[in-house]
Amino acid sequence: xxxxxxxxxxxxxxxxxxxxxxxxxxxxxxxxxxxxxxxxxxxxxxxxxxxxxxxxxxxxxxxxxxxxxxxxxxxxxxxxxxxxxxxxxxxxxxxxxxxxxxxxxxxxxxxxxxxxxxxxxxxxxxxxxxxxxxxxxxxxxxxxxxxxxxxxxxxxxxxxxxxxxxxxxxxxxxxxxxxxxxxxxxxxxxxxxxxxxxxxxxxxxxxxxxxxxxxxxxxxxxxxxxxxxxxxxxxxxxxxxxxxxxxxxxxxxxxxxxxxxxxxxxxxxxxxxxxxxxxxxxxxxxxxxxxxxxxxxxxxxxxxxxxxxxxxxxxxxxxxxxxxxxxxxxxxxxxxxxxxxxxxxxxxxxxxxxxxxxxxxxxxxxxxxxxxxxxxxxxxxxxxxxxxxxxxxxxxxxxxxxxxxxxxxxxxxxxxxxxxxxxxxxxxxxxxxxxxxxxxxxxxxxxxxxxxxxxxxxxxxxxxxxxxxxxxxxxxxxxxxxxxxxxxxxxxxxxxxxxxxxxxxxxxxxxxxxxxxxxxxxxxxxxxxxxxxxxxxxxxxxxxxxxxxxxxxxxxxxxxx
Numbered sequence: 001x002x003x004x005x006x007x008x009x010x011x012x013x014x015x016x017x018x019x020x021x022x023x024x025x026x027x028x029x030x031x032x033x034x035x036x037x038x039x040x041x042x043x044x045x046x047x048x049x050x051x052x053x054x055x056x057x058x059x060x061x062x063x064x065x066x067x068x069x070x071x072x073x074x075x076x077x078x079x080x081x082x083x084x085x086x087x088x089x090x091x092x093x094x095x096x097x098x099x100x101x102x103x104x105x106x107x108x109x110x111x112x113x114x115x116x117x118x119x120x121x122x123x124x125x126x127x128x129x130x131x132x133x134x135x136x137x138x139x140x141x142x143x144x145x146x147x148x149x150x151x152x153x154x155x156x157x158x159x160x161x162x163x164x165x166x167x168x169x170x171x172x173x174x175x176x177x178x179x180x181x182x183x184x185x186x187x188x189x190x191x192x193x194x195x196x197x198x199x200x201x202x203x204x205x206x207x208x209x210x211x212x213x214x215x216x217x218x219x220x221x222x223x224x225x226x227x228x229x230x231x232x233x234x235x236x237x238x239x240x241x242x243x244x245x246x247x248x249x250x251x252x253x254x255x256x257x258x259x260x261x262x263x264x265x266x267x268x269x270x271x272x273x274x275x276x277x278x279x280x281x282x283x284x285x286x287x288x289x290x291x292x293x294x295x296x297x298x299x300x301x302x303x304x305x306x307x308x309x310x311x312x313x314x315x316x317x318x319x320x321x322x323x324x325x326x327x328x329x330x331x332x333x334x335x336x337x338x339x340x341x342x343x344x345x346x347x348x349x350x351x352x353x354x355x356x357x358x359x360x361x362x363x364x365x366x367x368x369x370x371x372x373x374x375x376x377x378x379x380x381x382x383x384x385x386x387x388x389x390x391x392x393x394x395x396x397x398x399x400x401x402x403x404x405x406x407x408x409x410x411x412x413x414x415x416x417x418x419x420x421x422x423x424x425x426x427x428x429x430x431x432x433x434x435x436x437x438x439x440x441x442x443x444x445x446x447x448x449x450x451x452x453x454x455x456x457x458x459x460x461x462x463x464x465x466x467x468x469x470x471x472x473x474x475x476x477x478x479x480x481x482x483x484x485x486x487x488x489x490x491x492x493x494x495x496x497x498x499x500x501x502x503x504x505x506x507x508x509x510x511x512x513x514x515x516x517x518x519x520x521x522x523x524x525x526x527x528x529x530x531x532x533x534x535x536x537x538x539x540x541x542x543x544x545x546x547x548x549x550x551x552x553x554x555x556x557x558x559x560x561x
């Protein structure tokens with residue numbers, strides 16, 4: 001007790017624990033020994049968080065931090081969009097595609113659309129840039145692209161050509177990583193600048209379709225100017241031209257369209273053996289049907305009822321002339337009246353989309369054709385049914401007496417093509433070519449059927465193939481769409497007579513004969529559509545393609561699925 005007390009009294013009691021020796025875990029080899037003052041630290045000596053991936057000091061030249069690259073994906077300061085270096089090429093190589101005017105832009109863009117995104121070449125020179133090497137805003141470019149695609153799709157252009165036009169507009173403003181998507185009523189496009197950036201997607205719905213090939217040609221001309229490296233069209237200028245196209249006046253007034261309907265039906269009746277009286281009767285019936293359809297449209301009725309009402313006046317006139325015992329070809333009157341209503345344009349577009357791989361759009365277009373055709377069936381069948389019940393004697397064999405009038409058939413075919421060109425609101429400079437193309441179609445069909453005694457389906461396919469071939473050549477000559485040169489020219493080949501015979505068979509209680517005639521009409525329609533598409537493809541194969549431009553490739557699926 002005494003020792004401890006004396007020890008405890010030797011110093012202050014609170015300092016006894018401070019004099020105990022520290023363990024090995026409590027001391028550090030780098031700690032300053034006791035009694036040695038710690039040196040003063042400068043701000044540079046403060047501890048900093050480092051990384052094993054950090055660049056050691058001394059390897060980076062001194063300079064302001066803003067001159068250094070902060071990310072592997074950031075654009076270097078020395079990079080200029082106007083004078084961009086050539087794109088990186090992997091060791092395996094990439095197919096060379098030069099964006100020149102050696103070919104129309106449709107072929108150039110179709111070839112790149114079929115390539116994977118990673119293998120598409122970058123734009124050679126995104127020249128449409130504004131100050132400070134900054135391009136136009138991506139949303140505005142996508143909006144312009146969708147508006148152009150909307151006009152093309154609403155005008156009846158095929159899905160592949162619409163996607164090619166949208167892709168061409170995006171590339172003309174430097175947006176190379178774009179994916180357009182076209183369905184029957186919806187347009188969408190996605191742009192992703194790089195693999196690490198978020199994609200930008202825009203869409204637009206096509207709610208109203210209009211038949212105006214003059215507007216379609218001007219849109220094609222705008223896209224052609226955008227893709228031309230020698231023509232500098234700014235984004236504001238493109239918007240201005242697009243607004244002018246939307247406000248553009250039709251080349252033919254409304255009364256001309258009504259007269260063209262009459263000319264179309266009258267010319268078609270001449271092709272089937274009609275005379276002057278038949279021409280007038282068919283023309284009057286078609287014009288009455290056109291005015292009746294316009295009245296229904298003004299009342300807001302759907303297109304199904306418009307087609308049904310427009311199909312009634314020609315058979316009504318035919319049944320009336322029969323009841324009056326007039327010595328006229330009634331079958332030619334009714335058949336000619338149906339020509340103005342058959343949806344040949346939509347059928348060709350549906351088959352073209354299906355043959356090029358756009359099955360959703362093709363199915364929707366084909367369903368639209370079926371609705372229109374069924375509406376025509378309803379309108380004509382109602383009139384024929386009540387006409388037969390009233391005692392009208394309709395002879396189906398009357399419409400088969402046109403074999404010995406080749407000149408009348410050719411003139412009738414040219415008249416049908418001319419009327420279709422006016423109804424489709426084509427440019428006046430294209431009407432002559434379309435009329436000649438339609439005359440060639442009528443001549444080839446008549447020579448093969450009446451002189452060569454070949455099958456009407458085969459003859460129709462061959463004539464439609466020539467129409468598609470010549471139409472594609474005309475369009476390439478003028479760097480325009482092929483629709484204005486082909487749609488009106490296939491008018492003389494439309495199956496108006498088999499359609500009427502099929503409906504007459506059902507009205508006369510002969511369903512077997514009606515089914516056979518309607519099946520023949522469907523076969524002729526498919527022959528027209530496939531022939532036009534095949535002629536267009538043959539023209540692409542025959543035209544010399546420069547070695548620097550890749551052909552459009554297609555998937556090979558004949559060796560299994």
